[in-house]
Amino acid sequence: MEASGAEERRFPSPDRPVAGIVSDRWSDEDSRDNAGEADEVVRLLGVEPGMVIADIGAGSGYYTVRLSRRVGPEGKIYANDIIPDYLARLTKRIASEGLSNVETILGDPGNTRVPAASTDIALMVHMYHEIEDPFGLLWHLHESLKPGGRVAIIDADRPTARHGTPPALLKCELAAAGFTQVAFHPLQGNYLAVFQPGARPEPDAIKPCRAE
Numbered sequence: 001m002e003a004s005g006a007e008e009r010r011f012p013s014p015d016r017p018v019a020g021i022v023s024d025r026w027s028d029e030d031s032r033d034n035a036g037e038a039d040e041v042v043r044l045l046g047v048e049p050g051m052v053i054a055d056i057g058a059g060s061g062y063y064t065v066r067l068s069r070r071v072g073p074e075g076k077i078y079a080n081d082i083i084p085d086y087l088a089r090l091t092k093r094i095a096s097e098g099l100s101n102v103e104t105i106l107g108d109p110g111n112t113r114v115p116a117a118s119t120d121i122a123l124m125v126h127m128y129h130e131i132e133d134p135f136g137l138l139w140h141l142h143e144s145l146k147p148g149g150r151v152a153i154i155d156a157d158r159p160t161a162r163h164g165t166p167p168a169l170l171k172c173e174l175a176a177a178g179f180t181q182v183a184f185h186p187l188q189g190n191y192l193a194v195f196q197p198g199a200r201p202e203p204d205a206i207k208p209c210r211a212e
Contacts, residue, residue, distance in 0.1 A: 011110065011136040011203050014173065016211035017161040019129045021083065035188055038066045041123075044185050044192055045152055047071065051120045054078040054144065056112055056137075057127035058104075061090045067123075068099045077102045078119065080112045110136025114144040124153045126190075128170065129160040135206050138177035142200045151179060151195040154187060159211065167191060172209035177201070 032038065041063075047053065049072040055064045058079040068077045079094070079102055081087050087104050094102045107113045110133035114122070122141055131137055141151060151174070158164030171181050174195050183194035 011133055011139065012206055012208050014134055014160075015208035016169065017159070018132055019160055019163045021127075021130050032062065037188060038063065040187065041152075041154065041192060042067075042070055044183075044187075045121060045123075045150075045194070047121070050074040052076045052078070052118055052146070054080060054112065054114045054119045054122045056080050056107075056114075056122055056124045057082075057130070058090060059086055059127075061093050063123060063125055064090065064102060065093070065097055065099060068094075068102050071101065073101060075101055078105055078114050079103070080105045080107050080114060082107050082109060109133040111140045112137060112144060114141075116143045117146055119144050120146055120149050122149070122151045124151070124155075126154060126156070126163070128153050128155050129163055129165045134173060135177050135203070135208075138174065138179065139200065139203060139206070142178060142197050145197055149197070150182070151197075153193050153195070154190055155193075156190045166211065167193060169209055169211050176206050176209060 047070050051071045052075060053067050053071060055077060058064045058081050064077055064079040079090055084106060087106055091104050105113050109131060153170060156164030157167055170193055178198050178200040179195040180198050181193060182196050185192040
């Protein structure tokens with residue numbers, strides 16, 4: 001982990017609106033299951049038993065519970081959120097569904113607090129546009145990923161003020177934080193973009209991207 005001095009570094013604010021957090025769920029789970037959303041994401045990302053996945057902004061746990069079953073007892077899910085009430089409800093759900101391979105983590109807007117070198121995939125679903133400090137969060141995610149780890153982001157192609165992120169803006173912001181886009185998939189009216197880490201920039205070298 002980085003020394004405490006790194007935690008005090010200031011990261012630039014994004015040069016576009018940050019959407020407010022309005023709910024711990026994006027849509028009802030039956031509709032998402034009927035559309036095959038999670039199955040398609042699992043296929044596209046190559047999720048396998050034994051993998052470690054961080055569900056960033058886990059909310060009500062739609063992906064947490066489905067990924068938990070997919071990675072199995074040899075795998076692990078880190079379910080992260082910044083809202084204690086969301087995590088409290090998710091903790092109860094995890095217990096009621098008997099999921100022994102899930103650990104909840106309370107983060108903050110600029111740091112998920114997911115353990116260092118622990119994670120194969122950091123997944124963000126319909127929440128990137130709500131991150132108050134995206135450059136800080138992405139900068140710290142470099143630490144959380146295993147060698148060969150990836151960041152996967154699902155979002156809608158619309159302005160951040162309307163609870164989406166234009167793909168070109170997402171690619172630019174991830175590049176500014178030291179990530180390269182390696183895959184892009186249309187996804188039932190949304191998209192899945194996948195990134196791998198490269199050289200991590202110094203915080204004061206990060207330049208925000210302007211939304212068009």
